[in-house]
Amino acid sequence: QKEVEQNSGPLSVPEGAIASLNCTYSDRGSQSFFWYRQYSGKSPELIMFIYSNGDKEDGRFTAQLNKASQYVSLLIRDSQPSDSATYLCAVNTSTGNQFYFGTGTSLTVIP
Amino acid sequence: DTEVTQTPKHLVMGMTNKKSLKCEQHMGHRAMYWYKQKAKKPPELMFVYSYEKLSINESVPSRFSPECPNSSLLNLHLHALQPEDSALYLCASSQEAGGSQPQHFGDGTRLSIL
Numbered sequence: 001q002k003e004v005e006q007n008s009g010p011l012s013v014p015e016g017a018i019a020s021l022n023c024t025y026s027d028r029g030s031q032s033f034f035w036y037r038q039y040s041g042k043s044p045e046l047i048m049f050i051y052s053n054g055d056k057e058d059g060r061f062t063a064q065l066n067k068a069s070q071y072v073s074l075l076i077r078d079s080q081p082s083d084s085a086t087y088l089c090a091v092n093t094s095t096g097n098q099f100y101f102g103t104g105t106s107l108t109v110i111p
Numbered sequence: 112d113t114e115v116t117q118t119p120k121h122l123v124m125g126m127t128n129k130k131s132l133k134c135e136q137h138m139g140h141r142a143m144y145w146y147k148q149k150a151k152k153p154p155e156l157m158f159v160y161s162y163e164k165l166s167i168n169e170s171v172p173s174r175f176s177p178e179c180p181n182s183s184l185l186n187l188h189l190h191a192l193q194p195e196d197s198a199l200y201l202c203a204s205s206q207e208a209g210g211s212q213p214q215h216f217g218d219g220t221r222l223s224i225l
Contacts, residue, residue, distance in 0.1 A: 032211045043201055043216040044154065088153055092210025098167060099210045101153035 003027060004091050006102035014110050019076040021087050021105050026070070029094025033065055033072045036088040038104070044088055048074065079109040114138050115217035117202050123223045126192060132220045134185040134202030140215075142208035143185040145177060146201040148219075154201055160185060161208035189222075197224045 005024050013019045021035075032051055036044035050056045050063040050072065062075040072091070076083055089102040115136045124130050134143065142161050146154035159167035160179040168177075174196075176188040185202055199219045205212040 034213055036216075043199075043219045046213050046215060049213050090210075090214075097209050098156055098159065099214065103153055 003093075003100040004089055004102040006087075006089050006105045008103055009106040010108055011105055012108045012110055013079050015079060015081060017079050017109075019079045019083065019107055019109070021074040021076075021089075021107065022071060023073065023089030023091075023102050024071045025089075025091045025100075027091065027094050027100075028067075028070065030091045031094075032092040033063070034090040034099070035061075035063060035072075035074045036090060037083075038086045038088060040085075047087075076107075079107075081109045081111050084108050115202055115204055115215055117200075117217035117220050119220055120218065121221050121223075123225060124189070124192065125225050126194075128192075129188070129190045131189065132187040132200055132202075132222075134187075134217055135183055136202075136204040136215075136217075137183055138204060138215070139182075140204035140206050141182060142205045142212070143179065144203040144205075144214060145185070145187050146203065146216075148199045148201055158187075159208055166208055192222075192224045194224045197222055 034049045035047045037047050038044045048063045050065045056063045060077045064073045086104040086106050088104045090099040118133045145157040148154045157171045158177045163179045174191050178186040201219045202217045203214040205214045
């Protein structure tokens with residue numbers, strides 16, 4: 001079983017819609033969760049991080065964490081074509097030594 | 112603009128060459144990382160430095176040799192690389208080592224081995 005799993009997609013949404021990206025993790029002791037956006041040929045860019053159960057909002061982005069069910073999600077409201085990228089979920093290990101990255105979900109926002 | 116600066120942006124080298132990748136951050140972070148990323152794959156951790164000491168080496172071949180001269184600089188020395196080592200090499204930093212802090216990535220060095 002992989003430590004962090006994401007649906008690889010591709011996920012396509014029309015412009016203006018809500019894009020929902022999901023991530024599950026296997027290490028029940030994980031405490032820190034991160035979402036990165038990566039455009040093709042570029043490096044990962046930190047979008048959000050969340051440590052507590054519930055929702056955390058930043059502009060058009062909302063991260064949702066449910067530790068009991070071991071999933072974290074990212075919602076993108078009013079999706080724009082510029083949001084088209086691969087979104088990587090990263091989770092820390094219970095020993096706290098490093099991240100595990102998911103394989104990423106490719107998102108395409110259709111104008 | 113990223114606060115983690117990597118040079119060079121592109122590097123082409125032969126299998127017998129020796130070259131170095133450089134990374135610099137001025138955010139006062141005490142942890143620095145090297146990752147390797149192949150196309151359509153997530154970043155793969157290579158090395159972690161915490162307070163200028165190597166704390167994690169993910170069984171990386173000895174043809175990759177990291178060095179941390181000071182808290183702001185991280186180098187990756189390359190020697191006798193193989194074609195399969197062609198990839199995007201990413202440097203990242205965080206306030207402290209471990210996975211509890213966000214990591215900030217540089218733009219990467221795209222490495223091609225001939």
